[in-house]
Amino acid sequence: MSRGGGGGGARPVAVVVGPPGAGKTTVGEALAAALGVGFRDTDADVVAAVGKSVAEIFTEDGEEAFRAAEEDAVARALTEHDGVLSLGGGAVLSARTRERLSGHTVVFLNVGLAEGVRRTGLSTARPLLAGVNPRAKFKELLDARLPLYREVATVEVDTDHSSAEDVVARLTAELAEA
Ligand SMILES: Nc1ncnc2c1ncn2[C@@H]1O[C@H](COP(=O)(O)OP(=O)(O)OP(=O)(O)O)[C@@H](O)[C@H]1O
Ligand SMILES: O=C(O)C1=C[C@@H](O)[C@@H](O)[C@H](O)C1
Numbered sequence: 001m002s003r004g005g006g007g008g009g010a011r012p013v014a015v016v017v018g019p020p021g022a023g024k025t026t027v028g029e030a031l032a033a034a035l036g037v038g039f040r041d042t043d044a045d046v047v048a049a050v051g052k053s054v055a056e057i058f059t060e061d062g063e064e065a066f067r068a069a070e071e072d073a074v075a076r077a078l079t080e081h082d083g084v085l086s087l088g089g090g091a092v093l094s095a096r097t098r099e100r101l102s103g104h105t106v107v108f109l110n111v112g113l114a115e116g117v118r119r120t121g122l123s124t125a126r127p128l129l130a131g132v133n134p135r136a137k138f139k140e141l142l143d144a145r146l147p148l149y150r151e152v153a154t155v156e157v158d159t160d161h162s163s164a165e166d167v168v169a170r171l172t173a174e175l176a177e178a
């Protein structure tokens with residue numbers, strides 16, 4: 001829950017973006033705890049709003065329906081939440097969302113192909129990577145999205161060779177300087 005109690009007028013202390021497996025949820029949650037603020041994840045907001053898991057929305061309603069619900073969830077959270085806000089990995093695909101991120105502190109958690117595939121490999125909860133060749137899909141996704149993550153980011157952290165705890169420590173230092 002937000003410190004401001006929700007409603008309009010709030011503003012996240014940091015918005016976290018990046019590819020699947022970058023640590024948006026893990027690091028986002030730990031960063032919020034380190035800063036003593038609340039945590040919100042738009043994937044969880046979409047699940048709550050639609051009443052189905054992310055995988056069910058993709059399978060039953062299609063990616064376009066998920067993206068529309070995600071765009072709404074991001075817009076709401078940006079005005080309601082004053083803690084750390086993690087976005088879904090593909091949220092930056094929306095030009096409207098990218099515009100809405102302008103002026104916010106946006107952390108891009110980057111992860112390379114090999115490490116991203118390794119971190120997401122054991123999960124069946126990511127419908128986009130559930131196909132026959134998750135590595136090719138991950139590469140395609142990184143190629144398409146890297147410029148979009150960088151377009152919105154005010155801070156970029158490479159997570160390949162750092163534990164989630166180290167990433168949080170680097171981010172708390174960077175955000176204190178900003
Ligand atoms: N810096 C890190 N080092 C090692 N493992 C990590 C790191 N960050 C996250 N992980 C692990 O990678 C997996 C994916 O992390 P997480 O779910 O936080 O990613 P995400 O960016 O939220 O992905 P998604 O876009 O699918 O929601 C988890 O098992 C998590 O523990
Ligand atoms: O990278 C993506 O496109 C996605 C990432 C997840 O956070 C979820 O939003 C969903 O699985 C799609």
Ligand SMILES: [Mg+2]
Nearest residue numbers: 024025026043
């Ligand atoms: Mg996540």
